[in-house]
Every structure is written in C-alpha cells, then in structure tokens.
Amino acid sequence: MSNTISAAQNWKRNQQKLAPWLFLAPGMLMFLIYVLVPIFQSIWISFHDWDGLGAKEWIGLQNYVELMDDDTFYVSLHNNVLWLVLYLLSIPAGLAVALFLNQTVTGIRLYKSLFFFPFVISQVVVGLMFTWFYAPNFGLFSQSIEWLTGTQVAVLADERYVTYAIIVAGLWPQTAYCMILYLTGLNNINTEQVEAARMDGAKGFKLLWYIILPQLAPATFIAMVVTVIGSLRSFDLVSIMTAGGPYGSSQVLSYFMYEQALSEYGFRMGYGAAIAVVLFLIMMVFISLFIVRMLSQERNA
Template sequence: MSEAVPSSTGYWKKNQQRLAPWLFLAPGMAMFVIYVLFPIIESIWISFHDWDGLGDKVWIGLGNYVELMGDNSFYTSLKNNVLWLVLYLLSIPAGLAVALFLNQTVTGIRLYKSLFFFPFVISQVVVGLIFTWFYAPDFGLFSKLIENLTGQQIAILADERFVTYGIIVAGLWPQTAYCMILYLTGLNNINPEQVEAARMDGAKGIKLLWYVVLPQLAPATFIAMVVTVIGSLRSFDLVSIMTSGGPYGSSQVLSYFMYEQALSEYGFRMGYGAAIAVVLFLIMMIFITLFIVRMLMQERNS
C-alpha cells in the first residue's frame, strides 16, 4: 500500500512556478517594508505630534503643518530647494556631453575617463571641503581669479546672494560624473546598425544624436533624471559641510532645516522635523511620479 503524499508537498508541486518568484522577492520586500515603508508611515504619524524624541507624544493634529506654513525659514529652504532642482538638472546634459567625448577611441582616453570618474568615487564631505578651500577669500583659486578679473575679492560662501549657487556648483561636479557613467553604459549598448543606417541616409551631428542616439539612451536618461531630482531635494551634506545653512540661514534647504529642527540645539522638535520630512517626501513623489507617467506614455506611443 503506497503512502499518501502530504498535502503541503502536493500544493507546492502544483504551484511551484507561481510561488517561486515570490519566494525570491520576499527578502527584498521585507527589507523594503521594514526600512522604507514603515519609517515613512512612522514619520507621518510623528508629524501630527509635539514630541522631543524622549518623552510622551502629544497629539496636535495639523499644528506642525500650520506652523510650518508661517515659518519664513521654511520658505527660504523651499526656494533654495527649487533652485537646487532647476540647476542640478544641468548635470544631465553635462554628463551626456562628457560621455560622448569619452566614448571616442583616441590616445589616452582611459586617463581622461579616470579623471572624469574621480569626483564620483570621493566622499561628498571631501567635495565640500575642496570647494570651501576653492572659494576661500584669502587663498582660494576662485577668489584669486575673481580678484584678478574685477580687482576685488568675493566671499562666495559668506554672501547671501551667491552662497547657494556656490554650493550647487560643488554638487554638480560629482553629479555630472554620475550621469556620465550612466550615459557611458548606455552608449555601449546602442545598436550600431541603426547608427550606420542613419548615416547612410545622411543623418549626422545633432540630427543623428537627437533622432537615433538619444531615443536609445532613454533608460539612462530616466535613471539620471530620477537620481538627480532626489539628490537635489536631499542636498544635506554639502550644505552642512560648507555653510551649516548660513549666512543667516540663507543657504538652508529642507533636509538641513529638518535636521536643524529635529536633532540640533533648537530643542529636538521631532514632530516639527517630521512634518518637514513629509513635505520633502511629497515633493519628491510628485516629481518622480511625473517622470514615471511621462516615460510610460512615451513607451506606449512608441
């Protein structure tokens, strides 16, 4: 008499192909829930409370958001983040231009690739220190150059008019290198037959780039766009290293403003900091959603 096959074994054999992908996805999904989804929900919950991080939470509803709408520092940080977002996007065409240059077969191209790749591998803290010295009024190269051209020195990081632009330039250096890497990878995967066919039809220069090369680089452009937007909106480290939000809070961004309110000497206002974090998260989600919708529409049209 043969033994009966356990029901669990029979169920697995019948549904193995359907269940196997979920078993492979389970660890990643668990990490996403624990380290991404849960903190987002917890931050939203904390934003409705007055909390110092140690004592009891006091429910205040939308009180933190109402206070935020009347805080001048919030609008300064928001304005600077918009400025970061607009100017940071320059790293995408700059990265494409560098990638097109480095995609050539010329003598010493590996050395050039190493030099352009270097900003990507060094820490943002190091980048901030380098540009702080670069802008230094007494001995900085940029300051000396401006002095030779105009006859006077400009303290970039101490001037409210220029400080945010100076930090953004520092951020563009490694971000351009990152976009360059994405586009170099995309250029290596371009179909050479399409390029040759376009050249036989008389396409060259800008037309070849616009109608043949760029459409094939759309995945790299999408990744570069999303990463650049996220990087511009969470630009904390450079601001912290180069100016600490100064002078007089003029270079603050939302991420640094959040840190300043929640974790610094301002009183450990965790609820208020969480409200700033929620606003920053919503701004990121709006931009990323727009990019995804646009990409899906382009794929459907093509």
C-alpha cells in the same frame, strides 16, 4: 506520507509561479521594514509635539500650520527649487562628457578615470575642497576673481551667491554619476541603426537627436529621477560648507529638518517630521510625473 507527496506535487506544479516571489520576499520585507514603515511613522510623528524621548502630545495639524508661517521654510523651499532647476544641468553635462569619452583614442582610459574620480569621493571631501576653492585670500576662485576685477568675493559669506556656489560644488560629482549612466547606455546602442542612419545622410545633431537619444531613454529616466532626488535631499554640502548660513540664506529643507529635529533648537521631532513629510510629498510629485511620462512614451512607442 500522502500529505508530503501532495505538497511536493503542488510545489512542482506551481514552482514557476512561486519561485519569483520567494526570491523577492527578502527584498520586499526589507523595503517594508526600512522604507514603508518609517514613512508612515514620520507622518504619525508629524501630528505630535515630541522631543524624541518623552511622551508624545497629539497636536493635530499645528506643526503644519506653524510651518506655513515660518519664513525659514520658504527660504529653504526657494533654495530647493534652485537646486532642482540647476541640478538638472548635470544631465546634459553628463551626456556631453559620456559622448566625449565614448571614443577609441589614445589615453581615453586616463580621461575616463579623471572624470570618474568625483563620483567615488565622499560628499564631505567635495564640500571641503570647494570650501577651500572659494576661500578668500588663498582660494583659487577668489584669487582668480581678484586678478580679473581687482577685488575679492567671499561667495560663501554672501547671501546672493552662497546657494549657487554650493550647487556648483554638487554638480561636479552629479555630472560624473550621469556620465556613468550614459556611458553604460552608449555601450548598448544598436550600431546597425547608427550605421543605417549615417548611410541615409544623418550626422551630427540629427543623428544624436533622432537615433542615439531615443535609445538612451532608460538612462535618461534613471538620471532624471536620481538627480531630482539628490537635489531635493541636498544636505551634506550645505552642512559642510555653510551650515545653512550666512543668516540662514543657504538653508534647504533637509538641513532645516535636521536643525529642528536633532540640533540645539530643542529636539522638535514632530516639527522636523512635518518638514520631512512636505519634502517627501514634493519628491513623490516629481517622481510620479516622470513615471507617468515614461509609461505614456512607452505606450505611444
């Protein structure tokens, strides 16, 4: 009886300290099981030669040594850098669209629905739509090029243009996602600061740069992180639109990993895991830089 009373007293005394951890426990447990454990398992598998079914054979760093001599790896890495650089265009594009839609004019809800539409459809559907858009003979893009120049261009079959064509397809839904983030941020803007700045003569670009953008910093940070992760793990569009072709010129690290680990290349799980580890490290570098910069800006503020 006394033990029950003491336990109840301890709970009342430490309730505020323990309650947050009890609420966080399920999420932390799922994060441990479905995120942290697979990360360490992938690292462990990358040191083995394994087909996914039989016994693992320890080979140390051999998978990484082979990766450094693989030309396809460097093509994939180059394409991922292109994805990363060009995908960041979705952030200013999303901001521009959000500023346009953040108005009270007739029909603005219709415009919001049209701009929101790319975000809710599947990447597979986006890939199919842009495959038809680029298709020779009947695609709108190909027909437009033929009308302007007199010749058709099959961009998805041209090693020079194929990666850029896929990135453009990816920018469409990613811009919509950034737009949603910025629209949410614009709804939380301090209107008193905006009005005070206007009374002091600030308008146009100065008002945007010095008053509005600083208040949108949290939305910009989330958009940056999500966009970087999306660019580095780009898989769906590459798989649907080109399957890494022509001649492997549109390969990215995530699709290269899939090909090596789960396709006709012989189920090289260890080699695929090594590619996954390299991709994970690249993501961690960029995300860590963003987090450090955000924390330093908050300290300075």
